[in-house]
Amino acid sequence: MPAPAPAPVRNAPHIGRPLRAADVIHGAAGELHLSGAECTACGTRIFPAAPVCPSCNAEQLKPLPLGATGTLYAYSTVHVAPAVWQVPYVIGYVDLPEGVRVFGKVAGTDGVAAGLAPDLTVRVHVEKDAAADASAAAPTYRYWFAPA
Numbered sequence: 001m002p003a004p005a006p007a008p009v010r011n012a013p014h015i016g017r018p019l020r021a022a023d024v025i026h027g028a029a030g031e032l033h034l035s036g037a038e039c040t041a042c043g044t045r046i047f048p049a050a051p052v053c054p055s056c057n058a059e060q061l062k063p064l065p066l067g068a069t070g071t072l073y074a075y076s077t078v079h080v081a082p083a084v085w086q087v088p089y090v091i092g093y094v095d096l097p098e099g100v101r102v103f104g105k106v107a108g109t110d111g112v113a114a115g116l117a118p119d120l121t122v123r124v125h126v127e128k129d130a131a132a133d134a135s136a137a138a139p140t141y142r143y144w145f146a147p148a
């Protein structure tokens with residue numbers, strides 16, 4: 001008789017979306033920031049970075065360091081998710097001062113949207129994903145937003 005399957009690990013709502021190492025910039029003091037891209041042909045700014053500009057199809061994009069704070073544009077509470085995700089949790093779009101709107105989890109609210117409001121200032125948190133490093137060929141990172 002086969003052993004019973006292990007119980008699924010449910011991701012805590014504060015654990016953010018995964019990032020590639022290329023989407024992270026290391027600051028001078030060791031802090032981590034998101035890195036987007038800016039098209040050198042038309043100036044379009046995007047996150048995450050892509051090899052081709054979504055506006056003009058140019059392939060010349062340069063890294064764009066993104067700020068540590070932004071403004072909450074919109075958000076919603078998720079109550080239904082895959083079995084390994086702990087619900088509820090909050091997702092949202094944050095406008096960064098560089099002109100990029102970034103989607104991600106919003107933490108610091110115990111999984112509910114209490115205390116959130118459009119235009120709220122939020123901090124961008126970026127962390128190395130220690131749990132994923134053991135199995136990943138390259139370091140991976142996670143990011144999320146929390147009220148500043």
Ligand SMILES: [Zn+2]
Pocket residue numbers: 039040041042043044053054055056057058
């Ligand atoms: Zn472009």
